[in-house]
Each structure stands twice: as structure tokens, then as C-alpha cells.
Amino acid sequence: MKALVWHGTADIRCDSVPDPRIEDPRDAIIKVTSCAICGSDLHLYDHFMPGMESGDIMGHETMGEVVDVGAGAKSALKVGDRVVIPFTIICGECDQCRRGNFSVCERSNRNKALGDKAFGHTTAGLFGYTHLTGGYAGGQAEYLRVPFADATHIKVPKGIPDEKLLFLSDIFPTGWQAAVQCDIQPDDTVAIWGCGPVGQMAIRSAVLLGAKRVIAIDRLPERLSMARAGGAETLNFAEDNIVERLNDMTDGKGPEKCIDAVGLEAHATGSIDSMYDRAKQAMMMETDRPHVLREMIYVCRPAGVLSVPGVYGGLVDKVPFGAMMNKGLTLRTGQTHVNRWTDDLLKRIEEGQIDPSFVITHKVGLDQGPEMYKTFRDKQDGCIKVFISP
Amino acid sequence: MHATTLPRTALRGRSRSAHDALAKGLGWFSIGLGTLELVAARSLADGLGLHGRDGLVRAYGVREVVTGIAILASHDPEPWIWARVMGDALDLATLAVGAGRAEGSERTNVAVALAAVAGVTALDILCAQGLDAEKGGPKTAVADYRDRSGFPKGVAAARGVARDFAVPRDMRVPDAMRGDVFARRRRPVPAGA
Numbered sequence: 001m002k003a004l005v006w007h008g009t010a011d012i013r014c015d016s017v018p019d020p021r022i023e024d025p026r027d028a029i030i031k032v033t034s035c036a037i038c039g040s041d042l043h044l045y046d047h048f049m050p051g052m053e054s055g056d057i058m059g060h061e062t063m064g065e066v067v068d069v070g071a072g073a074k075s076a077l078k079v080g081d082r083v084v085i086p087f088t089i090i091c092g093e094c095d096q097c098r099r100g101n102f103s104v105c106e107r108s109n110r111n112k113a114l115g116d117k118a119f120g121h122t123t124a125g126l127f128g129y130t131h132l133t134g135g136y137a138g139g140q141a142e143y144l145r146v147p148f149a150d151a152t153h154i155k156v157p158k159g160i161p162d163e164k165l166l167f168l169s170d171i172f173p174t175g176w177q178a179a180v181q182c183d184i185q186p187d188d189t190v191a192i193w194g195c196g197p198v199g200q201m202a203i204r205s206a207v208l209l210g211a212k213r214v215i216a217i218d219r220l221p222e223r224l225s226m227a228r229a230g231g232a233e234t235l236n237f238a239e240d241n242i243v244e245r246l247n248d249m250t251d252g253k254g255p256e257k258c259i260d261a262v263g264l265e266a267h268a269t270g271s272i273d274s275m276y277d278r279a280k281q282a283m284m285m286e287t288d289r290p291h292v293l294r295e296m297i298y299v300c301r302p303a304g305v306l307s308v309p310g311v312y313g314g315l316v317d318k319v320p321f322g323a324m325m326n327k328g329l330t331l332r333t334g335q336t337h338v339n340r341w342t343d344d345l346l347k348r349i350e351e352g353q354i355d356p357s358f359v360i361t362h363k364v365g366l367d368q369g370p371e372m373y374k375t376f377r378d379k380q381d382g383c384i385k386v387f388i389s390p
Numbered sequence: 391m392h393a394t395t396l397p398r399t400a401l402r403g404r405s406r407s408a409h410d411a412l413a414k415g416l417g418w419f420s421i422g423l424g425t426l427e428l429v430a431a432r433s434l435a436d437g438l439g440l441h442g443r444d445g446l447v448r449a450y451g452v453r454e455v456v457t458g459i460a461i462l463a464s465h466d467p468e469p470w471i472w473a474r475v476m477g478d479a480l481d482l483a484t485l486a487v488g489a490g491r492a493e494g495s496e497r498t499n500v501a502v503a504l505a506a507v508a509g510v511t512a513l514d515i516l517c518a519q520g521l522d523a524e525k526g527g528p529k530t531a532v533a534d535y536r537d538r539s540g541f542p543k544g545v546a547a548a549r550g551v552a553r554d555f556a557v558p559r560d561m562r563v564p565d566a567m568r569g570d571v572f573a574r575r576r577r578p579v580p581a582g583a
Binding site: 100180181182183185186200204205207208210221222223225226228229230231275278279280282283305330332340343344352353354356357358359361381382384 | 536555
């Protein structure tokens with residue numbers, strides 16, 4: 001089959017690789033009907049996340065049709081079922097899965113020792129996202145093996161186009177969880193850093209959940225225009241002093257809720273501290289650029305909430321934890337517990353409350369994937385979300 | 391929706407361009423040379439006929455280190471390579487001054503240094519020109535997504551439509567940080583209640 005394969009920094013190729021097969025009774029194989037490039041894939045593309053190996057298949061936003069089912073998954077799936085595959089692989093049985101903390105499933109990371117070493121305790125296995133999270137083949141391919149398939153799937157009805165459903169795999173529930181864990185109140189102002197795909201979904205989620213104001217921050221005009229379309233006021237960090245402007249817009253008090261939809265690759269020349277971080281990254285003295293985290297801690301209203309769906313990979317430097325502690329801020333983080341939200345979100349799509357396909361800006365075939373990684377990374381051609389039909 | 395034809399990107403992937411690899415090498419070279427200039431400023435100055443100018447050599451060392459880090463850190467190293475070219479010109483001018491003052495073996499040292507800097511300058515220019523040539527055409531016009539609300543019934547209808555969503559207990563803001571909970575708790579109980 002064809003698949004997008006990681007070979008090194010900024011080197012992804014569309015290669016021929018062996019078809020996946022059932023390896024465990026709980027596996028299923030799906031024929032991929034659509035997949036997407038995620039912003040967090042760019043951390044792998046730029047090689048800021050450790051644990052990638054040449055030959056790894058990329059991708060964790062995937063949906064398709066079941067074509068083979070292991071004996072242990074037949075109670076939940078059958079050939080022909082239409083499924084969206086959550087990016088987190090879940091066993092559905094461990095203590096964390098039973099609590100709904102799916103992204104920290106205790107059993108799905110087959111490289112548990114690596115996960116333990118990197119993070120203290122393992123997190124869930126992820127598709128196409130380093131050997132720290134299991135080294136599982138990703139879904140930017142014609143076929144995908146789904147481990148723990150009886151639990152790791154979202155059944156979706158026929159008749160709704162892939163474009164509307166695919167993002168249940170990651171960015172829609174990720175934006176939703178980012179907003180939900182802010183516990184938005186009707187008089188809240190929610191500030192959202194980053195108007196990439198997750199930021200766009202967080203904006204829509206905050207609007208649906210009834211925030212009084214949503215303020216979105218980015219520098220790219222096309223992303224800001226999409227944010228405004230979704231009901232946000234916008235700030236351009238290339239033109240505005242974000243801390244000053246957010247304080248001005250909130251009578252000097254700061255936003256109650258802040259969402260970091262940027263993560264470890266804050267714009268490298270966007271601020272003095274990001275340039276400092278980039279220089280340290282280049283010297284291998286720091287892994288992440290936490291500019292947004294610093295800014296959120298500084299500007300958030302005391303007793304407010306910081307929600308961090310943006311991906312961080314390792315070590316951050318110069319985080320003003322004194323301000324964090326003295327202001328009594330609540331910090332909520334984590335990869336998304338996808339299956340915790342998807343029943344509700346699917347219902348909202350079916351009812352027409354939201355149509356997540358608004359975020360797609362480019363549609364291509366698998367063979368054009370490598371070029372689209374560059375286009376997406378370099379934010380060229382108005383690229384916000386790449387939808388791939390293998 | 392955009393056409394599926396691929397646009398040219400402004401910046402190329404670093405790992406596949408020889409000029410990007412060269413830029414990376416020049417970045418590390420810059421850091422190495424700069425560090426040498428910082429730690430052995432006096433010896434270098436004396437050896438090149440620049441007696442008493444070790445402060446100047448240290449300043450050049452800082453320049454080299456900063457430029458080197460910028461080359462390695464930058465997504466687009468080309469401007470920093472051109473900065474190196476300007477630095478090379480400064481080095482050549484300084485060495486020329488040293489050549490006028492050098493005596494004995496210092497003259498040989500200066501000649502070797504001039505040749506080395508000239509060679510590196512040629513490499514810098516080659517690299518910067520190569521990086522420039524690899525850049526794509528001008529950025530395409532800014533896309534306008536003002537019609538992409540994502541709300542089939544409009545933004546106004548969407549506002550607060552999920553307000554009844556039950557936030558899970560583990561994700562709720564602690565009571566003490568929520569609205570006027572504390573004030574309500576302390577409110578006097580009405581008489582007769």
C-alpha cells in the first residue's frame with residue numbers, strides 16, 4: 001500500500017510499504033477513506049519530538065471502512081462498519097479508561113518502559129506519533145491496523161460526508177475539551193492563542209458553550225479571518241502587544257479563561273523570548289518554546305483557568321511559576337480523551353449545530369502529502385487544514 | 391476550497407537541500423570560530439599584528455557566535471548568511487590593517503588568515519545565493535475565510551447552544567474560584583427561613 005513515511009527532519013515521502021495485517025485478536029484493519037495532516041504532525045516533521053525512527057508511518061486523524069476484524073473485536077465491529085479512529089489508542093478496561101481518562105490509558109502503549117522514562121508514567125499509545133507512545137503505524141496510508149479496535153473506534157452513520165466526520169478523530173474533540181476544561185461561565189472572556197485547526201475548533205466550542213467573549217490571537221490574516229467568521233474578536237500578535245490589548249479589552253482585569261492552542265513551536269521570531277527559546281533549541285539546551293504559556297500566566301485574571309491542548313514535548317525554560325502560584329491559576333492540560341466527547345459531538349454535527357468541514361482549505365491525494373506538509377508548515381497558500389483522500 | 395494544484399512554497403525543507411546543509415555547517419563553524427576568538431583573543435590579536443586589540447577580537451567573537459546561533463535557529467537562514475558575508479568583509483578589512491603592522495612570522499599568519507577568510511566568504515556568498523534561488527515565487531494572495539463560520543445556522547444561533555452541557559466534575563472550576571459562591575455562602579439567612 002501507499003503511505004506517508006517519515007525519513008528525517010522535513011523529509012516525508014509517499015512510499016510503498018507492506019499492507020498491515022491482524023496481529024492481535026483485538027485488532028481490526030480499516031481501509032482509509034480519508035485522513036488529515038495535524039498541526040502536531042509538524043512537530044514530528046520539524047523533528048522537535050524525540051522518538052521517531054526512519055520508516056515510521058505518519059498520521060493520527062483517520063477514518064474509513066472496516067475490512068478485517070480479529071476474533072477479539074468481533075463483538076464490537078464487523079466488516080463494512082464505517083468508523084472514525086481516535087488518535088488515542090484505548091483498551092477501554094484499565095483504571096484510567098474506566099474513569100474516562102482515555103489519553104492516559106495504562107495498557108495501550110506497547111513501549112511502556114519508554115513512556116515511563118520520558119514522562120514518569122506512560123500515557124496512551126498513539127497512532128503515528130513516536131516510539132514513546134508505542135511506535136504504532138499511522139493512518140496517512142491506504143490501510144491502518146487498529147489495535148484494541150473493539151474500544152478504539154467511533155462508529156459513524158453512513159450518509160454524512162467524511163469531511164464533516166473526520167475531525168472527530170482529533171481536532172474537534174481537542175478544541176472541545178480545551179473549552180470544556182475551562183468550565184466556561186456566561187460572563188467569561190476566553191482568550192485563545194493560535195488560530196490553527198485546534199484553535200479554530202476551540203473558538204467554535206467556546207462560542208457553543210456560551211462564552212461572553214472569545215478573543216483569538218494569531219498573526220496570519222487568513223487564520224484571523226476564519227476566527228472572526230466563527231464569532232471571535234481577533235488580535236494580531238505581530239501588530240498588537242497582546243498583554244496590553246487583552247487587559248484593555250477586559251477593563252484591566254485580564255481574561256478569565258486562556259487556551260494555548262499553539263504548544264511547543266511558538267512563532268520563533270514573534271517575540272524576544274521565543275527567539276531566546278529558538279536559540280536554546282538550536283543548541284539542544286531546551287526542547288520547547290513556551291512563549292504562549294508565559295503570556296497566559298501573566299495576563300490571565302487571578303483565580304482563572306489555563307487550558308493547554310497545544311502539544312509540549314519535553315523541557316521548558318523561564319516559566320513564571322511565581323505568577324502562576326500567587327494568582328491562584330488552575331492549569332488543565334492533556335492529550336484529548338477523544339471517546340469521552342465524541343457521542344455528544346457527533347450528535348451536534350447531526351443536528352447541524354456545527355459543521356467541522358469549515359476548516360478544510362486543501363484537498364489532495366496521498367501522493368501530494370509530502371508537498372502539503374511543507375505548505376502547511378510554511379503556512380503558504382492560506383493553508384489551515386489538509387484533507388487527504390488516499 | 392482551493393485548487394489541488396500544489397503551490398510553490400517559499401522555504402524548502404532543510405534536510406534535502408545542499409545549501410541548507412551548507413548553511414548549517416557555516417552556523418556551527420561560526421560558533422566555533424567565535425568561541426575561539428572569545429577564549430584566545432590575545433593570542434590571535436598578537437599573532438595577526440593586532441597588538442592590544444584583543445577587545446576588538448572578542449567583539450568579533452560575540453558577532454560570530456550570535457550569527458551562528460541565528461543561522462541554526464532560523465527557519466530561513468539566508469539573511470543571516472548575508473550577515474556573515476558582511477562580517478567577512480569586516481574581518482578582511484581588519485586583517486588588512488593587521489598586515490600593515492605585522493612583522494616577521496606575523497605576516498605569514500595574516501596571509502594565511504586572509505586566504506582563509508576569502509575562501510569562507512566565497513562559501514558564504516555561494517550559500518546565500520543558493521538559498522535565495524531555492525525560494526519559491528511570491529506568496530500567494532491572502533486567502534479570505536470570512537464565510538467559514540462552521541455554524542450552519544449562523545454564529546448568533548450557535549452562541550450558547552451548548553450551555554446546558556454538563557461539564558464533568560473533574561473539569562469544573564473549584565467552587566471557591568467560581569462567581570459569587572463565597573458571597574452567597576456568607577449572605578445572612580432571611581428571618582423566618
